[in-house]
Amino acid sequence: MLALTLQIVLNGLTTGLVYVLMALGFTLIFGIMRVVNFAHGELYMVGAFAVTVLSGKLSWPYVPAAVCSVILVGVLGSLLERFLFRRVIGNEFNCMILALAVSICLQSLGLIIFGPDEIGAPRPVTGVFHFGSGVIPADRVFVGVMAILLLVAFYFFLNKTHFGLMMRAVAQDPEVAALHGIRPKRVHTAAFAIGSLLAGAAGALMAPIYTVFPYMGELPMMKAFIVVVLGGLGSLSGAVVGGLLLGIVESGFATMLGSTAAALVAFAVVVATITIRPEGLMGRRS
Amino acid sequence: MLRKALLVLFAALAFGWPLVIENRYVTHIGVLIDISATVSLSLNMMLRIGQLSAAQAAFMGLGAYTSTLLVMRLGLPFLIAFPAAGLLVAAIAAVMGPIFLRVKGVYFVLLTFALGEGIGLVFQEWVSLFGGNNGIHGIPKASLFGMTMLTPRSYYYFALALAGVTYLVAVGVFRSARGAVLDSLNENEELSQSLGVNALSYRVCVFAISGFFAGLAGSVYAHYTGFLSPEAFAFSTMVDMLAINVIGGISSPLGPLLGAILLVPLPELLRDVKQYQMLTYGLLLMAAVLFLPSGIAGGLRSLRQWQRSP
Numbered sequence: 001m002l003a004l005t006l007q008i009v010l011n012g013l014t015t016g017l018v019y020v021l022m023a024l025g026f027t028l029i030f031g032i033m034r035v036v037n038f039a040h041g042e043l044y045m046v047g048a049f050a051v052t053v054l055s056g057k058l059s060w061p062y063v064p065a066a067v068c069s070v071i072l073v074g075v076l077g078s079l080l081e082r083f084l085f086r087r088v089i090g091n092e093f094n095c096m097i098l099a100l101a102v103s104i105c106l107q108s109l110g111l112i113i114f115g116p117d118e119i120g121a122p123r124p125v126t127g128v129f130h131f132g133s134g135v136i137p138a139d140r141v142f143v144g145v146m147a148i149l150l151l152v153a154f155y156f157f158l159n160k161t162h163f164g165l166m167m168r169a170v171a172q173d174p175e176v177a178a179l180h181g182i183r184p185k186r187v188h189t190a191a192f193a194i195g196s197l198l199a200g201a202a203g204a205l206m207a208p209i210y211t212v213f214p215y216m217g218e219l220p221m222m223k224a225f226i227v228v229v230l231g232g233l234g235s236l237s238g239a240v241v242g243g244l245l246l247g248i249v250e251s252g253f254a255t256m257l258g259s260t261a262a263a264l265v266a267f268a269v270v271v272a273t274i275t276i277r278p279e280g281l282m283g284r285r286s
Numbered sequence: 287m288l289r290k291a292l293l294v295l296f297a298a299l300a301f302g303w304p305l306v307i308e309n310r311y312v313t314h315i316g317v318l319i320d321i322s323a324t325v326s327l328s329l330n331m332m333l334r335i336g337q338l339s340a341a342q343a344a345f346m347g348l349g350a351y352t353s354t355l356l357v358m359r360l361g362l363p364f365l366i367a368f369p370a371a372g373l374l375v376a377a378i379a380a381v382m383g384p385i386f387l388r389v390k391g392v393y394f395v396l397l398t399f400a401l402g403e404g405i406g407l408v409f410q411e412w413v414s415l416f417g418g419n420n421g422i423h424g425i426p427k428a429s430l431f432g433m434t435m436l437t438p439r440s441y442y443y444f445a446l447a448l449a450g451v452t453y454l455v456a457v458g459v460f461r462s463a464r465g466a467v468l469d470s471l472n473e474n475e476e477l478s479q480s481l482g483v484n485a486l487s488y489r490v491c492v493f494a495i496s497g498f499f500a501g502l503a504g505s506v507y508a509h510y511t512g513f514l515s516p517e518a519f520a521f522s523t524m525v526d527m528l529a530i531n532v533i534g535g536i537s538s539p540l541g542p543l544l545g546a547i548l549l550v551p552l553p554e555l556l557r558d559v560k561q562y563q564m565l566t567y568g569l570l571l572m573a574a575v576l577f578l579p580s581g582i583a584g585g586l587r588s589l590r591q592w593q594r595s596p
Contacts, residue, residue, distance in 0.1 A: 096392070100571065271404075
């Protein structure tokens with residue numbers, strides 16, 4: 001029983017950490033720009049394809065391939081903000097439609113370039129770790145460790161650097177921030193780039209574990225959305241708590257009742273959260 | 287006056303062309319336009335009160351499955367199953383409405399998105415009732431007063447009538463005194479509440495009407511195609527209906543009509559290359575948001591105002 005519980009928690013933590021990566025970017029973009037980024041799953045997909053091409057077709061080692069993919073998605077995000085979202089910022093409805101349009105375009109470009117088939121990326125880590133009667137695949141542990149490193153880096157960036165301070169200022173009050181000499185537009189570009197980068201990192205980390213195909217972003221996008229609603233839209237700490245919570249609860253439900261029940265419960269929780277406490281578990285009432 | 291003349295011409299064209307062009311395939315696209323126009327109009331009603339409902343495709347699916355199951359499992363005639371499909375969805379919207387419509391903007395979108403995904407998941411996983419991902423085959427054709435509708439043309443006229451009624455209701459709801467209240471809710475809710483308007487009950491009412499027509503459209507779709515699968519009512523369908531509204535223009539019911547006529551035939555032209563069809567939709571949607579935010583209908587209106595002013 002103890003081993004089973006431990007197994008459930010460990011499985012949940014590793015998936016939960018990837019949810020956190022997705023949700024953090026999603027909630028960062030919403031918190032700073034008020035954009036519900038429906039294209040977030042597609043940025044994950046681009047990251048996964050990039051790492052598959054670099055480490056598979058061009059046979060680069062995994063780490064440089066992943067770093068390049070992540071940077072590529074970050075650049076893509078900054079371009080999206082600079083040339084598309086900047087023009088409709090301030091209008092939540094138009095931002096949402098634009099994000100949907102971007103999502104459709106990226107998905108169809110994925111289909112045009114790579115076709116609908118599921119492909120695999122080379123695995124950088126293989127083997128399993130044993131603990132008592134429990135087993136955990138080494139590649140999962142690798143993903144978990146990398147995700148934690150990224151989260152710590154992101155935390156330091158946001159809380160200990162000058163640019164992070166500027167970002168938090170714009171999220172709180174763009175006008176007052178502008179009065180203090182911060183250029184909200186520049187912060188917007190950076191926030192979109194960093195949000196995208198996190199999604200790209202999640203994609204690059206998961207590519208060797210799951211298969212890679214143009215629609216692969218839909219599920220992580222859904223999870224990010226559930227996590228973000230649970231934790232509170234725009235709340236970073238909420239995304240971390242919500243992501244880990246969803247990972248563990250889902251892993252428990254999936255083991256006990258099957259994954260459909262887990263998904264339905266997640267949707268019910270979303271509906272309950274928005275109707276009872278729209279600001280989420282950790283969000284502030286505005 | 288011009289507007290009325292145009293609408294009459296529009297209606298005459300919509301009614302007359304299948305009599306001149308006797309092509310099954312073209313008529314088939316006509317039926318799809320009618321059904322999409324109905325669902326897009328139902329979405330338009332929600333957009334007019336400032337709430338983007340992402341559950342509209344799922345509502346259409348609920349109507350489709352309800353009608354199908356009533357006919358196939360309970361042996362009820364189409365004449366009963368058809369209104370029942372609309373009423374069931376309306377009832378669900380009326381029950382959910384008071385809870386859902388308390389929240390606004392992004393939160394309402396996310397809420398209805400979750401509802402739509404949940405409904406889709408039930409269609410997929412409750413295999414014994416909804417047939418799962420294999421769907422339901424061999425749905426009997428609709429019959430009215432002892433006459434079975436077999437040809438695409440009969441469905442075309444039936445669906446056209448449905449789209450027409452939906453259009454009239456959408457216009458009527460917003461043109462009446464109640465419509466003024468509804469528009470005021472979109473403009474300034476606090477002010478209208480201060481005048482004693484119960485905002486929530488108006489919104490719930492529109493949500494139920496919108497669900498009703500989405501459900502009816504689903505019923506026609508089910509009996510016309512004879513085959514249902516959860517995929518037809520997934521989020522991508524919802525995005526199509528939204529694109530029809532945005533590109534056509536969301537500020538009047540004319541927008542979704544224009545949008546449906548323009549956008550529904552498009553995938554058929556690019557039928558063999560699904561990925562290019564998606565790309566076209568995406569690019570058109572992007573272009574509409576960036577360059578024509580009030581859609582074609584809005585563009586026409588400003589063109590007319592520009593002509594009038596010397």
